[in-house]
Amino acid sequence: MSMQMLKLHWRAARWPMLPVLVAAFGLPLMAGWSTWEASGAADSLEATSAWSVIDGAAIWGLGFPVLAAIAGAVIGLCAWTWDHRHDHIYALSLPIARWKYVAIKFGGGTILVAATTGVFALGAGLSSLLADLPVGIRGYPGNLSIHFFVATQTAFALLFALASGTMRTATIFIGAVFALVIAGQPTLDLLGGFWAPIGAIDLGQLAHSLLIENDGPLSIFSGNWMLFDV
Amino acid sequence: MIHAIEFDDVTWRAGNDFSIEKLTLRVPQGSIYGFLGPNGAGKSTTIRLMMGMMKPEGGDIRMLGESVPRALPRVLQRVGYVPERPHLFSRLTVKEAIDVHASFHHRWDALWATELLERLDLRPDQQIRRMSKGQTGKLMMLLALAVRPHLLILDEPTDGLDPVIRRDVMTTVLDYVAETDATIFISSHLVHELERFCDWVGVIDRGALITEVPVQEFKRGIKRLRLLNARGIPANGTPFSLLDRIPANGIRSCEEWVVHGWEGPHRALLEEAGVTVQEVVDLDLEEGFVELLKSVRIQNSREDDR
Amino acid sequence: MFDGIDPRSPTPLYEQIASRVRVAVASGQVSAGEALPSVRSLAGELRVNPATVVQAYRELAADGFVEKRHGQGTFIRDLPVMKREEERRRRAIEIARSALAEGARLGLSGEELLDAVANEVRAHEGASTEVPS
Numbered sequence: 001m002s003m004q005m006l007k008l009h010w011r012a013a014r015w016p017m018l019p020v021l022v023a024a025f026g027l028p029l030m031a032g033w034s035t036w037e038a039s040g041a042a043d044s045l046e047a048t049s050a051w052s053v054i055d056g057a058a059i060w061g062l063g064f065p066v067l068a069a070i071a072g073a074v075i076g077l078c079a080w081t082w083d084h085r086h087d088h089i090y091a092l093s094l095p096i097a098r099w100k101y102v103a104i105k106f107g108g109g110t111i112l113v114a115a116t117t118g119v120f121a122l123g124a125g126l127s128s129l130l131a132d133l134p135v136g137i138r139g140y141p142g143n144l145s146i147h148f149f150v151a152t153q154t155a156f157a158l159l160f161a162l163a164s165g166t167m168r169t170a171t172i173f174i175g176a177v178f179a180l181v182i183a184g185q186p187t188l189d190l191l192g193g194f195w196a197p198i199g200a201i202d203l204g205q206l207a208h209s210l211l212i213e214n215d216g217p218l219s220i221f222s223g224n225w226m227l228f229d230v
Numbered sequence: 231m232i233h234a235i236e237f238d239d240v241t242w243r244a245g246n247d248f249s250i251e252k253l254t255l256r257v258p259q260g261s262i263y264g265f266l267g268p269n270g271a272g273k274s275t276t277i278r279l280m281m282g283m284m285k286p287e288g289g290d291i292r293m294l295g296e297s298v299p300r301a302l303p304r305v306l307q308r309v310g311y312v313p314e315r316p317h318l319f320s321r322l323t324v325k326e327a328i329d330v331h332a333s334f335h336h337r338w339d340a341l342w343a344t345e346l347l348e349r350l351d352l353r354p355d356q357q358i359r360r361m362s363k364g365q366t367g368k369l370m371m372l373l374a375l376a377v378r379p380h381l382l383i384l385d386e387p388t389d390g391l392d393p394v395i396r397r398d399v400m401t402t403v404l405d406y407v408a409e410t411d412a413t414i415f416i417s418s419h420l421v422h423e424l425e426r427f428c429d430w431v432g433v434i435d436r437g438a439l440i441t442e443v444p445v446q447e448f449k450r451g452i453k454r455l456r457l458l459n460a461r462g463i464p465a466n467g468t469p470f471s472l473l474d475r476i477p478a479n480g481i482r483s484c485e486e487w488v489v490h491g492w493e494g495p496h497r498a499l500l501e502e503a504g505v506t507v508q509e510v511v512d513l514d515l516e517e518g519f520v521e522l523l524k525s526v527r528i529q530n531s532r533e534d535d536r
Numbered sequence: 537m538f539d540g541i542d543p544r545s546p547t548p549l550y551e552q553i554a555s556r557v558r559v560a561v562a563s564g565q566v567s568a569g570e571a572l573p574s575v576r577s578l579a580g581e582l583r584v585n586p587a588t589v590v591q592a593y594r595e596l597a598a599d600g601f602v603e604k605r606h607g608q609g610t611f612i613r614d615l616p617v618m619k620r621e622e623e624r625r626r627r628a629i630e631i632a633r634s635a636l637a638e639g640a641r642l643g644l645s646g647e648e649l650l651d652a653v654a655n656e657v658r659a660h661e662g663a664s665t666e667v668p669s
Contacts, residue, residue, distance in 0.1 A: 004333040011321060082319045089317040092283045094334050095306035262585050401580040408576040408586035425543040427585040446548055509641075514544035 001096075006108040013078035013112065020071045024116055025123040027067055028141070031060035031227045032127030050134045053228050061225035067120075068148050069221065072155025075112045079105050080163040102164065109160055113152045121145035124227055131228065139228050151220045232259040233292070234381050234413035235280060240289035242279060250275060250437040252289065257415055257430070262407065264428035264445070265417035266519055272437040273417040274314055277385050280415075281311060294381055307336055310374030314385040316366045318358055324369060325354035328376075335377040343376035349402060364395040371399050375406055384416040388423065396423065421516035433519060440526050445515065452518035453492040456484040458506040470496055473525035484508050488521045537565070541582055549584055553592035554599075561601055561612060562623035568614035572602060 034056040083091055091101055121141060128139025162170050185203045192199015211218040235257035243249040250272050257263045267273050278284045279291060282299040291298040296305045318327050324347070332338040347354065350368040358366065367387065374382060382403065388396040404427060407414060418424055424431070425445070432442040441448070452473075461477065474488040497507050513521065537560050541552050560566045572578070572593065579586040593610050596602040600619070604610050639649045 001333040004330045007326075008319065008322075008330065082321070085320070086315070086317040089283075089313055089315075090319065093281060093306070093311045093313070093317070095303040095309075096334060097303050260587075262587075397583065400583050404583060404586060405576055405580040408579050408589075422544065426549070426583050427588070429585055429587060449546060512546035516544075 002104050002107065005104050006111060008082065009075075009079055009105065009108045009112065012082045013075055016074045016078060017071075017112070017116070020067070020074055021116060021119050023067055024071065024120040027060065027063050028120065028124035028127045028144070028227055031057060032131040032139075034060065035131045035133060035228065050137055053134060053137055054226070054230075057226040057228040060227065064144070064148060064225045065151055065221040068151035069155045071116050072113065072152040072157075073159045075109050075116070075152075076156045076159025076161075077163045079109050079160050084163075106157075106160060109156055110153065113149065113156050116152060117145055117149040120148050127227060133228060136230055137228050138230075141227065144225065144227050147220070147223070147225065154218070154220050232295070233257055234259045234261075234294055235263075235415060236290070236292040237276075237279075238290040238292075240279060240286045240291060242275065242284065242286050248272070248275075248437065250279075250286075253434075253437070253439055255432060255439055255442065257413060257432075259413055260411050261430045262414045262416070262428045263430040263432060264421075264424035265415060265432050265434065266421060266424070267417070267434035268523065269419075271434045273434060274385055275437075276434065277383060277415075277417065280383060281306070281309075307377070308380040310377055310379035310382045312367075312370045312374050312382075312384045312387045316358075316363075316370065318366070318370065318373075320357075320359035322358055323354065324352050324356050324358065324361075327358060327369065327373065328354075331373045331376070337378045339376055339378050342378070343372065346372045346376060346402065350398060364391045367391050368395065368399060371402065375402065378410070380410075380412055382412055382414045382416075384414065384418075386418050387416065389419055396420075400427070421519055422514075425515040431515070433522060435523055435526060436530075440522060448518060449513070449515060451491050451493075452513045452521065453489055454511040454513055454521075455487040455489060455492075455500075455507060456509040456511065457487060457500070458484055458508055460485040460487070460500075460505045463503055463505055468496070469493070469499070473521050488513075488525070490522065490525075538578070538582055541584070543584075550588045550591040550595065553578075553582075553584075553589065554595045557592070557596055557612075558599075558601055558623055559627060561615060562620050562627065564620075566612050568612050570612045571608075572610040572612070574609055 035053050092098075094101070124139070124141035124144050128141045131139060133139065162173055180203070188201050188203060189199055192201075210216055212222050213219065233256050235255065237253050237255035240253045240255075241249070241251055248270070253272075253276065255276070265273055265276070275284070279286055280293060280298065282302040285299060293301075293305050294308055298305065319330070322330065328343055332340065332343070350372055352365060352368055352372065356365070358369070361369070367390075371387060374384075384403075388399055391399070400423070403414065406412060416424065416428070428445050430442070431445050431448055433440045451470075468489075470489045470491040470493070472487055473490050474486075476482070476486040478485045492510070497510070500507055537556050538553065541549060541556075543549060545552065547555075557566075557572065573581070575586050575589045575593065579589045582589075593602065593604065597604055597610070601613060601615065602610050603613050635649060636646060639645070
């Protein structure tokens with residue numbers, strides 16, 4: 001039963017996951033590859049090469065949380081795409097409690113998240129092994145992979161929950177988020193013309209402090225994403 | 231009598247448009263129960279309530295002796311269900327769909343499933359989304375049967391299928407029933423099909439059950455009478471109920487009465503009142519069903535007008 | 537033997553099935569000791585409720601036309617000649633009755649029908665010596 005459900009999940013997700021898996025393996029490798037360039041360019045000044053490796057890691061580090069978010073979202077959404085097609089009738093007709101069905105699906109998705117992390121870890125590990133690192137700088141593929149797992153799992157859980165509802169609720173929710181992101185601040189600024197306190201609200205700041213600062217739900221996406229560090 | 235399905239005063243509402251009010255229904259164990267009704271009468275809704283896909287607002291539902299939805303999902307292990315529209319994951323092959331279904335059902339009979347594959351002429355490697363409507367219908371029936379159900383709930387399983395496939399599917403179902411003691415609850419528009427093998431019939435219209443009787447009783451009791459000298463004779467106070475009355479005109483020299491609950495001795499009663507009974511015509515299940523519906527609706531609209 | 541079973545007819549299906557068997561026995565179409573199809577296969581073939589077939593066989597057994605041998609199936613009994621004759625007579629009367637009823641509806645008298653039958657018999661006397669199948 002669980003095996004079959006995992007198979008179904010994989011079947012629904014395998015094509016969208018292909019580019020994600022390629023990126024999961026490739027992105028950390030690219031981060032390592034850039035160290036070859038860095039060290040090659042300025043081998044006389046060790047201090048400079050160290051900084052350029054760190055800078056490089058920081059830049060590549062921006063891509064990792066994005067990748068984690070996308071990977072988690074894909075796995076979360078694909079968990080439910082097949083069910084939605086016929087209004088969940090098949091699942092509803094099965095002799096299994098709804099909560100159990102959801103739990104097994106969630107477990108299956110977690111396995112897929114772990115597998116993606118595994119691919120990422122392979123890339124990060126290989127990258128650390130092959131990187132040309134100056135003294136004092138080392139690779140943290142293990143830490144990075146754990147960070148990646150937790151972030152991906154968070155994104156997965158969020159999108160899983162969202163996608164499990166009706167298409168209508170999901171669309172409304174995503175639409176609302178989109179609207180906020182695109183038109184939220186401009187609207188507040190406009191209204192600020194009439195009443196100053198509204199114009200003073202910075203949506204970006206607000207979102208940041210609510211969601212990311214102080215261990216907010218999305219805080220996992222911030223923090224240290226550097227493959228190479230001191 | 232033990233019942234496979236029991237509805238007691240079940241109520242369910244969907245806004246102002248449609249509702250099921252105090253529906254009471256009894257499907258005897260081991261019977262083949264045909265559920266008839268026009269489109270929109272509530273057939274599929276009743277089935278969804280039975281399966282626990284929707285929750286009733288009032289009343290009790292029991293399936294195979296257990297209370298629904300409390301005994302769900304356990305009871306569903308013994309139920310085979312074929313919905314109105316295809317519901318399987320269409321990117322799977324026949325074999326994959328079988329494997330998925332088998333993994334959820336304890337009573338799955340793999341040998342029987344293989345036999346059914348051959349009988350219903352399905353190939354394991356066919357992709358469901360490339361299959362014709364008939365083949366999908368056959369697959370859904372295969373899955374429902376292979377769990378060795380005690381109760382088969384079929385929501386218009388053969389509507390829209392060609393006669394050859396209909397035949398194959400129903401033959402297989404009847405074969406299963408002959409071997410086990412399964413109950414079949416089948417809703418369909420194809421009244422003539424149901425007439426072949428149903429022993430009970432339940433008629434639903436606008437969310438209410440109009441009648442629930444053995445098929446033979448239904449057919450025996452509904453007749454079309456061709457009468458002479460019947461003009462002016464009041465029809466109330468008769469032991470049978472008058473469903474429709476068509477006066478004589480031109481071509482039709484006789485007045486026609488469609489009655490329900492007709493029995494042989496009633497003929498004498500009419501003749502005593504001076505009416506000549508020219509002919510008593512038997513109606514088949516479909517004609518009877520149509521006449522019954524017509525009369526119920528006329529009656530309802532009269533009540534609404536009052 | 538079971539062609540043309542009509543579910544729409546007011547005659548119950550089990551009666552139609554049983555009737556076919558009786559006619560087959562009376563006309564010598566089936567002989568004693570022959571097996572009737574199993575309930576399962578006949579129900580499937582005719583697409584009728586197995587309970588219907590069971591009822592038909594039960595009626596036939598009660599009338600003495602068939603016997604059920606436990607575990608083996610249902611078999612045609614060896615009917616005494618008299619019984620077969622009885623059945624043939626019954627059938628003939630049934631046919632005559634429905635012919636007369638139909639005739640009455642069309643305004644034909646018994647005499648007219650008798651004449652018609654006599655004519656037909658004479659016309660076909662020479663032609664058919666084969667047993668109808």
